[in-house]
Amino acid sequence: MTQKEFNELSKRYLEGKTTAEEDRKIQAWYDTQPEFHQHNSPDEAAQTIGKRIWLNLRQSVYQNSTDRITRMTWIMGIAVGMILAFIWLSQFELPPPPTEVADQTRPAVAQRGIELKNTTFSDQKITLSDGSLVVLKPGSSLVYNKNFNKTKRELHLQGEAFFDVTKNPKKPFIVHAGKLTAEVLGTSFSIKNAEDSKNVLVDVLSGKVSVYAEKKAPNESNSTSDRPSVILTPNQRVKYLSAENRLVKSIVEAPKFVISKAEIEKLSFVDAPISQVFDAIETAYGLEIIYDEVVMRDCTMTTSFDEENLHDKLSIICKLLGASFKMVDAQIVISSNGCQ
Structure with a gap:
């Protein structure tokens, strides 16, 4: 395995993106490193563990490398990653990453x-x-x-x-x-x-x-x-x-539209009875609105539906109508004294 290949494999392993076969390669390499198995306590100082890993990497992985700058840069990155990985592994067994x-x-x-x-x-x-x-x-x-x-x-x-x-x-x-x-x-x-x-x-x-x-x-x-x-x-x-x-x-905290974007764009009202607006909200979000149709029969609204969330939309409607709303048992309850 080349220097570049091992670098990429180690990075993906720490990110939890390796396959089962690649996990076995990492484990096989880990098992050949005696320095890694001298400390099993999670209370071991990270600095001491880091020094041992650093020394092992320099001696066993890139002993024959001729490019000093590339070698030291690579070792620094992997050493830091392996310090964190070793401290983690010393506390519990690392399962393979979830896949299909x-x-x-x-x-x-x-x-x-x-x-x-x-x-x-x-x-x-x-x-x-x-x-x-x-x-x-x-x-x-x-x-x-x-x-x-x-x-x-x-x-x-x-x-x-x-x-x-x-x-x-x-x-x-x-x-x-x-x-x-x-x-x-x-x-x-x-x-x-x-x-x-x-x-x-x-x-x-x-x-x-x-x-x-x-x-x-x-x-x-x-x-x-x-x-x-x-x-x-x-x-x-x-x-x-x-x-x-x-x-x-x-x-839910942030209700989503349950209809298509094309259907949403058609929901525009000009001086429409409030009953039509509430019906549209029920259709758009799949939620039930409870209100007194007799009391609010004279209420009208000019509005359209856009990206604003449901709570903001209801707040604006109620403010314009002098009404209020609350959520009760997954229903929207509107309270109003009517419109003049």
């Missing part, structure tokens, strides 16, 4: 299945065998059975991930996140199940998601009828309060 399921070579994880863990500092895109896309956030992990998509589509999430699920009515897509379960046929949604939090968040971007609490005890019935459950549609969120075993439904 078909490329996974890790052994089964203690009766749970195959585990994908994002140990990098950036989002990792994973394409499952059914074609579904998962965007795994840093520090998050996903576990599924090796027979995934053969009999059912079921996964366990720790951390945060976005799912864009391939439709298959015969095989619901089920994600277990802590004490919460999300079940869909085909949709896109995100789940946040932080390890240090007792609460779980589910946000829906498109389609419908059935969310319900997990069984309280092993002997509890598999039926979800006696457990807290909700149906989520686009721009809706549910928060599971573990301590109270309760689901709280609301609207």
Whole structure:
């Protein structure tokens, strides 16, 4: 392996972008370096470890190099990277970077299945065998059975991930996140199940998601009828309060349009009844607006839809009409005394 090749391979390894075969090459090289194995304590001073790695790199990797400037520049960059990598590796085993399921070579994880863990500092895109896309956030992990998509589509999430699920009515897509379960046929949604939090968040971007609490005890019935459950549609969120075993439904922080850009451009109104404007908002965001049609029957509005977010749009409308709004149970509630 040439100097340039090893440089590029080391850089991609530290970024979590190497293949399983390249991981083995790095491990094989690491195993031949006795200096790396003399210190296993994560409390060892970084400066001492750095000196040992620096010396080893100079003696064993580029002993025969003739270009002194290139050699020292390269060694400096790799030494710093390897110091950080060694301190990290001394504390826990580094799993291979997440890739498509078909490329996974890790052994089964203690009766749970195959585990994908994002140990990098950036989002990792994973394409499952059914074609579904998962965007795994840093520090998050996903576990599924090796027979995934053969009999059912079921996964366990720790951390945060976005799912864009391939439709298959015969095989619901089920994600277990802590004490919460999300079940869909085909949709896109995100789940946040932080390890240090007792609460779980589910946000829906498109389609419908059935969310319900997990069984309280092993002997509890598999039926979800006696457990807290909700149906989520686009721009809706549910928060599971573990301590109270309760689901709280609301609207996502930044609702997105659920219609095309061409349809949005057609939403323009001149002295239109407020009912038409509210109907348009419901269509554009897939959210329900509650208001007193009798009280606001004389209210009119001249407006159009653009890139401003929903909260700003509602704030402007209510200010012009002398009204107010609030979000209640994933619905928009407008309060008004009418228009003169």
